Amino acid sequence: MERIIREQAKCMGKEGLQNNRTKGFTLIELLVVIAIIAILAAILFPVFARARENARRASCSSNFKQIGIGVMMYVQDHDELYPAAWQPYGTSPVTQQSEWYWIDIIYPYVKSKQVFICPSSDSSQLLGRNYGANSLMLQLYGNPPFNLAALSAASSTYMAMDSGTYHINPDKVSPARTWEWLPGNGLLDASHCTAVTNPDYNKDCMTGRHFDGVTVAFADGHVKWLKVSKIHEQTLRYKAGQTSDWSPTNPHTS
């Protein structure tokens, strides 16, 4: 009996020794765990960043959807005439500039300043400098307002899009102006952004907002994400005198 108890005590002693050995990590084990965490982080962080940008792009699309409806309501209330992109009036109610932008003009139909701000914009001056109207359609002061009846292909004509300022037209897409450009133009060719001197704005021009594209509201109010390269292709067509999605009066080919 005594011998059995002694042998049991001996075995327990061995187990106790083994238990002591498994407590804590060796350096190799620790390094393996750190390496696994680093690999997982490297895989997951870009996925999270992409998911966040997807959410911001959806929010931008929602903004443009409301803007599209606001413009349509304005057009119906004003004898089928589109609002002006810019008018040299007194202090504007929304953007607080010494001039009125289309944003100020359609604000009564939208009733939110937030819908004019792109959540992916890096520009420091947000309101009034994030979304640009196609100034071939929402005309600048001095030009007659564009009439809905003159629109040849509402579903494929650019009305407004992510932009460097409140209005944009194909003549300003390439080369960019110091205050007027297409976000993401630099993804195609950095020279498009060299005129943009403000560092915040230059980043916006160089890196773009929604992956390699921008959000666009069309003349019929529908909204779509388009690659910058697609808009550029239409810009070149416009400049070559061909039909283009920039032009509200030409018949469209795409």
Ligand SMILES: [Zn+2]
């Ligand atoms: Zn946007």
